[in-house]
Amino acid sequence: MRWQQIVPITVVVLLIAxxxxxxxxxxxxxPSALIGKAxxxxxxxxxxxxxxxxxxxxxxxxxxxxxxxASWCVPCRVxxxxxxxxALAADTPIIxxxxxxxxxxxxxxxxxxxxxxxxxxxxxxxxxxxxxxxxGVPESFIVDExxxxxxxxxxxxxxxxxxxxxxxxxxxxQQEAT
Amino acid sequence: MRVLLISLLxxxxxxxxxxxxxxxxxxxxxxxxxxxxxxxxxxxxxCLNSNxxxxxxxxxxxxxxxxxxxxxxxxxxxxxxxxxVERYGTFVxxxxxxxxxxWLLWLGPAALLLVGLSIAxxxxxxxxxxxxxxxxxxxxxxxxRLLEESDSAEEHRS
Numbered sequence: 001m002r003w004q005q006i007v008p009i010t011v012v013v014l015l016i017a018x019x020x021x022x023x024x025x026x027x028x029x030x031p032s033a034l035i036g037k038a039x040x041x042x043x044x045x046x047x048x049x050x051x052x053x054x055x056x057x058x059x060x061x062x063x064x065x066x067x068x069x070a071s072w073c074v075p076c077r078v079x080x081x082x083x084x085x086x087a088l089a090a091d092t093p094i095i096x097x098x099x100x101x102x103x104x105x106x107x108x109x110x111x112x113x114x115x116x117x118x119x120x121x122x123x124x125x126x127x128x129x130x131x132x133x134x135x136g137v138p139e140s141f142i143v144d145e146x147x148x149x150x151x152x153x154x155x156x157x158x159x160x161x162x163x164x165x166x167x168x169x170x171x172x173x174q175q176e177a178t
Numbered sequence: 179m180r181v182l183l184i185s186l187l188x189x190x191x192x193x194x195x196x197x198x199x200x201x202x203x204x205x206x207x208x209x210x211x212x213x214x215x216x217x218x219x220x221x222x223x224x225c226l227n228s229n230x231x232x233x234x235x236x237x238x239x240x241x242x243x244x245x246x247x248x249x250x251x252x253x254x255x256x257x258x259x260x261x262x263v264e265r266y267g268t269f270v271x272x273x274x275x276x277x278x279x280x281w282l283l284w285l286g287p288a289a290l291l292l293v294g295l296s297i298a299x300x301x302x303x304x305x306x307x308x309x310x311x312x313x314x315x316x317x318x319x320x321x322x323r324l325l326e327e328s329d330s331a332e333e334h335r336s
Binding site: 032033034126130131132133135136 | 223224237240267
């Protein structure tokens with residue numbers, strides 16, 4: 001073959017490889033702008049009207065999982081068993097952010113499925129979720145002892161994500177902290 | 179019947195879409211113009227390639243509210259963009275700044291144009307050179323010899 005034939009074939013093969021690689025990527029997933037930054041400050045009522053308000057200062061200084069959820073969110077239901085398992089397996093608090101929900105619906109959801117959360121903030125108008133750059137529910141954030149966001153999971157925490165990402169990172173951060 | 183149903187559904191769908199993108203009210207036309215320009219430049223982060231002015235997604239609605247509220251509160255366009263970039267990253271901008279992540283996006287088209295131009299120039303140059311060369315290489319010695327032979331043949335005949 002002469003080089004005039006080889007060059008176009010090489011170009012086409014490279015292009016196919018590039019486009020094929022593009023298919024494996026998920027353009028809907030945003031690169032998180034908040035990783036490495038501090039958890040935004042907030043002051044929200046608790047889902048339980050009897051409980052004190054939740055503030056960023058009150059929960060600071062510990063490794064935690066922050067999970068944004070809603071009772072109307074179907075993938076949150078899929079994710080719930082994993083949240084429960086993390087609550088049992090990891091020695092870290094799980095902060096729930098109840099997003100654009102109603103209190104009765106959220107309570108009913110927790111009664112039905114169980115409540116794995118240490119504390120739940122009631123983010124009725126989605127202000128904190130906006131500050132967290134949440135584009136949909138569920139989304140989860142792993143926050144270290146210094147209040148810095150270390151990892152973000154967009155969409156439900158699947159059993160794979162739980163065992164491969166969430167639990168190891170929570171454990172490692174906990175060890176760093178002590 | 180089915181056609182009627184489908185057209186009815188389509189009409190309903192457009193109505194719902196229009197309701198989703200209801201305009202924010204501004205008394206000041208200058209503010210309204212800024213609002214329209216800004217919402218056209220901001221990407222709806224959940225809908226893959228539509229701006230927040232046109233999108234009917236609930237999140238786009240929230241973002242429009244935020245843009246309108248900040249404009250009314252006297253924030254500059256740059257400040258409003260910064261607020262959104264802080265949360266969603268430069269993905270939210272339809273006109274992303276030049277950076278490590280976007281250099282290919284910015285320079286790619288120019289580079290491709292250069293490659294294309296150089297290939298075109300190469301082809302043109304090569305073609306011109308082949309045209310300049312005679313299509314058939316003339317063997318001058320052989321021509322002279324043939325001419326001589328035919329001349330002598332003619333002389334011989336006469």
